[in-house]
Amino acid sequence: xxxxxxxxxxxxxxxxxxxxxxxxxxxxxxxxxxxxxxxxxxxxxxxxxxxxxxxxxxxxxxxxxxxxxxxxxxxxxxxxxxxxxxxxxxxxxxxxxxxxxxxxxxxxxxxxxxxxxxxxxxxxxxxxxxxxxxxxxxxxxxxxxxxxxxxxxxxxxxxxxxxxxxxxxxxxxxxxxxxxxxxxxxxxxxxxxxxxxxxxxxxxxxxxxxxxxxxxxxxxxxxxxxxxxxxxxxxxxxxxxxxxxxxxxxxxxxxxxxxxxxxxxxxxxxxxxxxxxxxxxxxxxxxxxxxxxxxxxxxxxxxxxxxxxxxxxxxxxxxxxxxxxxxxxxxxxxxxxxxxxxxxxxxxxxxxxxxxxxxxxxxxxxxxxxxxxxxxxxxxxxxxxxxxxxxxxxxxxxxxxxxxxxxxxxxxxxxxxxxxxxxxxxxxxxxxxxxxxxxxxxxxxxxxxxxxxxxxxxxxxxxx
Numbered sequence: 001x002x003x004x005x006x007x008x009x010x011x012x013x014x015x016x017x018x019x020x021x022x023x024x025x026x027x028x029x030x031x032x033x034x035x036x037x038x039x040x041x042x043x044x045x046x047x048x049x050x051x052x053x054x055x056x057x058x059x060x061x062x063x064x065x066x067x068x069x070x071x072x073x074x075x076x077x078x079x080x081x082x083x084x085x086x087x088x089x090x091x092x093x094x095x096x097x098x099x100x101x102x103x104x105x106x107x108x109x110x111x112x113x114x115x116x117x118x119x120x121x122x123x124x125x126x127x128x129x130x131x132x133x134x135x136x137x138x139x140x141x142x143x144x145x146x147x148x149x150x151x152x153x154x155x156x157x158x159x160x161x162x163x164x165x166x167x168x169x170x171x172x173x174x175x176x177x178x179x180x181x182x183x184x185x186x187x188x189x190x191x192x193x194x195x196x197x198x199x200x201x202x203x204x205x206x207x208x209x210x211x212x213x214x215x216x217x218x219x220x221x222x223x224x225x226x227x228x229x230x231x232x233x234x235x236x237x238x239x240x241x242x243x244x245x246x247x248x249x250x251x252x253x254x255x256x257x258x259x260x261x262x263x264x265x266x267x268x269x270x271x272x273x274x275x276x277x278x279x280x281x282x283x284x285x286x287x288x289x290x291x292x293x294x295x296x297x298x299x300x301x302x303x304x305x306x307x308x309x310x311x312x313x314x315x316x317x318x319x320x321x322x323x324x325x326x327x328x329x330x331x332x333x334x335x336x337x338x339x340x341x342x343x344x345x346x347x348x349x350x351x352x353x354x355x356x357x358x359x360x361x362x363x364x365x366x367x368x369x370x371x372x373x374x375x376x377x378x379x380x381x382x383x384x385x386x387x388x389x390x391x392x393x394x395x396x397x398x399x400x401x402x403x404x405x406x407x408x409x410x411x412x413x414x415x416x417x418x419x420x421x422x423x424x425x426x427x428x429x430x431x432x433x434x435x436x437x438x439x440x441x442x443x444x445x446x447x448x449x450x451x452x453x454x455x456x457x458x459x460x461x462x463x464x
Contacts, residue, residue: 029113033100037118040096042342044081045122048074049341062443064200067341069440071348082349084119091115122346127308129336129343130196134309135294136336137199138316139329140208141217143263149211152388153218159387160219160403161226164190164380171372178427185422188234189406189413189431190377194439195220195309196343197405201443205450212395212450215388216402221259221313223403234422254304259314262297266318274322287331290319351436355429366429373434378404398449405442410435 052066052073074081081095091097091112101111169187172178178186198220199208207213273293277286297311319328357363385400414431417423423431 029110029117033104033106033114034117034121037096037100037114038121040099041082041118041122042125044074044096045071045342045345049345053341062201062204062447064197064204064344065440065443067344068197068348071345072351072353073348074345075349075351077351077353082122082345084123084350085116122342125339126343126346129339129341131294131298131308131312132332132336133196133199133340133343135291135312135316136329136332136340137195137203137208137217138313138318139320139325139332140203141317141320142209142214143317143321149215149218149391152391153215154222155387155389156215156219156384156399156403157222157226160193160223160381160384161191161230163383164376165230167380168373168376171376172369172427175372176369182417182422182424182427185234185413185417186373186427186431188230189410189417190373190380190434191223191226191230192406192410192413193220193223193381193403194405194410195223197439197443198402198446200340200344201446202402205447207398207450211391212398212402215391215394215399219384219399219403221310251305255306255310258301258304258306258310262300262311262314263317266293266297266314267321270318270322273319274324277324286324286328287335290315290324290328290332291335293319347439352432353436355432356436362425363429365426367433369427369430370433373430374437377406377434377438395449398446401442401445401449404445405439406435410438 048070049067052068052070053063054066056063056066056069071082073079076083076089079095080089080093083089083094085091091114092101092108094115096118097111097115100106100114106114165187167187168190169183172183172186173180195217198216202208202213202216208217273289277289280289294312294315297315298308299311301311302308319325354360355363355366358367381403382397382400384403385396385398388394388396388399410431414423414428414435417428417431
């Protein structure tokens with residue numbers, strides 16, 4: 001029960017929900033073999049991310065797309081080098097586990113325990129990677145500009161949630177005669193936005209500091225908060241058949257209090273943090289104190305039933321206003337280079353693209369529904385760019401396209417819908433197809449939108 005509750009409230013931190021189970025399973029695992037499995041997995045992850053990223057860079061596509069594709073190739077869909085429990089594939093199918101078993105004398109039980117522990121560590125590293133990514137994005141953002149475009153970002157986020165949710169739910173019920181609760185859940189999956197994927201592409205395009213970039217990031221952060229609320233509401237509807245208004249109000253108020261209060265308190269205390277760093281004589285003081293601040297805020301976010309990435313993003317925003325911004329930006333890059341690719345490759349590795357196979361009769365119903373969901377997913381986010389007001393000359397197409405990718409957020413919705421029984425196999429497959437296509441088409445579309453659109457120049461004095 002605790003695991004189900006955690007996974008429903010903290011969608012990006014699902015490893016916390018299974019911590020108790022994994023501890024029990026890893027009790028039989030040899031720690032040295034778990035370490036060996038983790039190290040081999042990281043070698044595979046880094047190779048896939050660099051190979052995919054280099055290929056995409058040479059054909060003028062975002063490197064994050066290559067990391068996602070690399071993950072798909074080494075993951076559950078193809079080579080089975082990096083697979084995870086719950087994928088429907090046994091531990092013995094993992095190529096890394098086969099290598100370990102071939103060089104040691106692991107029993108089947110020990111193999112499963114080692115596989116579970118190794119997968120848990122990689123999943124945790126992936127989640128830390130996205131925390132670091134959002135800290136870096138916050139550090140590269142301009143808080144004053146983010147506040148200035150806050151109203152527009154709010155409008156974009158609200159439109160980006162309500163339009164796809166309304167169109168998706170109504171269409172599934174009227175066109176496909178899907179019952180209300182599964183239709184509502186699938187409609188909720190359409191509301192998600194993967195801030196990590198969009199932010200990485202914006203950084204590569206050096207558009208984080210543009211007005212478009214700031215609106216997209218601000219809207220994606222708000223979209224993430226709204227996504228948590230939607231998931232909690234829909235999860236309650238699936239379990240009980242009714243929505244608990246008190247929980248919804250709590251999530252809304254806690255999200256607002258955290259974002260506003262965290263930024264206000266952080267700006268108040270940042271001079272003391274800088275003074276502390278200046279007085280420390282040991283190596284790495286700036287980096288460790290800054291990451292400590294990010295991790296504390298991430299913990300507070302999780303403790304009040306929000307997401308850790310919101311805390312790290314707020315910490316980055318606060319530290320971006322200090323004199324240490326440039327120095328910290330240089331120091332965080334190697335950490336990000338080491339951990340962020342783990343996140344994107346793991347997202348790709350968890351994605352089963354076999355649901356796209358049109359030659360499998362079992363996929364036909366899901367593919368037809370998926371075509372509808374993809375159309376709604378694209379339209380429902382693209383229109384958000386045209387909801388921006390008071391910004392003459394702004395690239396509205398880029399804003400709308402920047403909100404398209406569902407990424408790991410959409411996969412969480414699909415996985416939770418499957419575990420709760422809210423989604424039928426066909427509807428679950430349709431949601432996964434929607435997530436896959438929006439995740440993979442958005443990065444190149446965003447690059448084209450910025451190259452052909454009239455992007456507003458970067459904010460004066462900001463760093464990209």
